[in-house]
Amino acid sequence: xxxxxxxxxxxxxxxxxxxxxxxxxxxxxxxxxxxxxxxxxxxxxxxxxxxxxxxxxxxxxxxxxxxxxxxxxxxxxxxxxxxxxxxxxxxxxxxxxxxxxxxxxxxxxxxxxxxxxxxxxxxxxxxxxxxxxxxxxxxxxxxxxxxxxxxxxxxxxxxxxxxxxxxxxxxxxxxxxxxxxxxxxxxxxxxxxxxxxxxxxxxxxxxxxxxxxxxxxxxxxxxxxxxxxxxxxxxxxxxxxxxxxxxxxxxxxxxxxxxxxxxxxxxxxxxxxxxxxxxxxxxxxxxxxxxxxxxxxxxxxxxxxxxxxxxxxxxxxxxxxxxxxxxxxxxxxxxxxxxxxxxxxxxxxxxxxxxxxxxxxxxxxxxxxxxxxxxxxxxxxxxxxxxxxxxxxxxxxxxxxxxxxxxxxxxxxxxxxxxxxxxxxxxxxxxxxxxxx
Numbered sequence: 001x002x003x004x005x006x007x008x009x010x011x012x013x014x015x016x017x018x019x020x021x022x023x024x025x026x027x028x029x030x031x032x033x034x035x036x037x038x039x040x041x042x043x044x045x046x047x048x049x050x051x052x053x054x055x056x057x058x059x060x061x062x063x064x065x066x067x068x069x070x071x072x073x074x075x076x077x078x079x080x081x082x083x084x085x086x087x088x089x090x091x092x093x094x095x096x097x098x099x100x101x102x103x104x105x106x107x108x109x110x111x112x113x114x115x116x117x118x119x120x121x122x123x124x125x126x127x128x129x130x131x132x133x134x135x136x137x138x139x140x141x142x143x144x145x146x147x148x149x150x151x152x153x154x155x156x157x158x159x160x161x162x163x164x165x166x167x168x169x170x171x172x173x174x175x176x177x178x179x180x181x182x183x184x185x186x187x188x189x190x191x192x193x194x195x196x197x198x199x200x201x202x203x204x205x206x207x208x209x210x211x212x213x214x215x216x217x218x219x220x221x222x223x224x225x226x227x228x229x230x231x232x233x234x235x236x237x238x239x240x241x242x243x244x245x246x247x248x249x250x251x252x253x254x255x256x257x258x259x260x261x262x263x264x265x266x267x268x269x270x271x272x273x274x275x276x277x278x279x280x281x282x283x284x285x286x287x288x289x290x291x292x293x294x295x296x297x298x299x300x301x302x303x304x305x306x307x308x309x310x311x312x313x314x315x316x317x318x319x320x321x322x323x324x325x326x327x328x329x330x331x332x333x334x335x336x337x338x339x340x341x342x343x344x345x346x347x348x349x350x351x352x353x354x355x356x357x358x359x360x361x362x363x364x365x366x367x368x369x370x371x372x373x374x375x376x377x378x379x380x381x382x383x384x385x386x387x388x389x390x391x392x393x394x395x396x397x398x399x400x401x402x403x404x405x406x407x408x409x410x411x412x413x414x415x416x417x418x419x420x421x422x423x424x425x426x427x428x429x430x431x432x433x434x435x436x437x
Contacts, residue, residue: 003102003103003104003105003106003423004423006099006102006105007103009094010096010102011095011099011424013091013092013094013095013098014091014095014417017091018088020088021033021085024081025081025084032076032081032084032085035072035076036072036085038072039068039069039071040068040069042064043068045061046061046062046063046065046066047061048061049064099416099417099420100414100415102420102424103412103415103416103419103423104412114234114401115234116233116234116235117200117229117233117234119233120176120177120200120230120400122174122175122176123145123149123150123151123175123176123177124151124167124170124175125145125151125152125179125204126153126155126163126167126178126182126186126190127142127153127180127181127204127206128180128182128183128206129155130157131181131183131186131206132182133208136181136206139224141204144227145227148227148230149230150179150227150230151170151175153170155182163180163186163190164189164190164192167190167193168193171197176199176200177199177202177400178190178193178199178200178201178202179201180202180204181204181223182204183207183208183379184207184210184250184378185377186207187203187207187212187249187378188247188249188377188378191249194398195240195393195397199398200398200399201400202226202229202230202233202400202401203216203218203399203401205218205220205226209379211250212249212250212378213226214408215323216238216326216401216405216408217401218401218402218405219406225402227402228402228404229401229402230400232403232404233400233402233403234401234402234403235400235401236327236398237396237398237399238326238327238395238396238399239309239310239326239328239329239392239393239397240309240396240397241307241308241331241391241393242389242390242391243375243377244385244389244390246382248377248378249378250308250378250379251306251309251377251378252376252378252388253305253306253376253377254290254306254373254376255290255303255305256287256304288368288369288373289368290366292333292335292365292366293364294333294365295361295362295363297361299335299337301337302335302336302337303337303338304335305335306333306334307333307364308323308331308332308333308334309331309392310323310325310326310327310332311323311330312332312334324408327395328360329362329392329394330360330362331360331391332360333358333359333360333361334357334358336356337355337357362391362392363391363392365389366387367387367388368387370386372385372386373385373386373388
């Protein structure tokens, strides 16, 4: 199936969406579209005021954020055209989703062959019993790992231990594989030792979010399945990111988010602390002034910067979805710079919005008008000297994975109506190459 019929369905749904509006609303259809766009823009302005202002302005922002969409719906109802709008929106959503699916069908299979790996003779696993709400105990990971021949170090929450030093000592004592059942911050620290010593690294998805495990295609619901890599494993090489001397497997964040998570009050009351701190951070009344250089691009004064080990896929509504590759050899950089309500409204355009900078580069430099800067490195709050040089080490880490695992869902490419139209009009007859006699 080459996607031709899916592309034709996309064009049909798009045409139907327009015809429904024109057929039942006539010239009012233009007003309906304009009214909807205006409502979204006003809501975006309200959200900006809600996050960046205090006192009466914040209350007004909340009112606009809630009232603008509701007012648009009420006007549609009064005009008797709400059902027309809903049907048209559903058809348009169908057109976009099927169009992207048609384009995805043109893409070849993802991934590279993964060579089988011989079982490790002396695997050493570090497990955090508190990580992920106690997944280590819930899934009996310690006993299962020991039954498979692994040496297990269970961290003592009452007596913090240096996992980096534990990993180094384990390799010195003969360990030929290092693994972690814990959060991404711990994963990164031990992964750095594995890369440094040239031994494979094993991820056990016992953390809270398990972003690294997700992008490796591991089962995040049952971390015990990750232990299959000890006996029936494959090996692949992935990149490692560095923020200064600090290794990260996922990302390093700077600016507003990093400052908020460093607050002592954040863990006790995340929502309240965020709302209290964001106004000053977003309006540059507190925090350092950032300047970012990535490739040939300079970004002055962004409120937030995220540097990732390989670029994030941008088709996820949550903003930071999956990384389809961990071996592209480039960093991803997302920078947000919104100085007023109008720019906040323009960010509705998504990736092409003027307030969002998205690019890939081998090196990213984050500077500030301060000698040190707060950062979040794989979810861990740290302080780094400026300028922070972020770089990537291609294929620096050998990762041991179970042969059978869910895998990473393939993303749909961005919508391109011209390509969809060409695909839909394709006849399907193979074009023979001319015979050269």
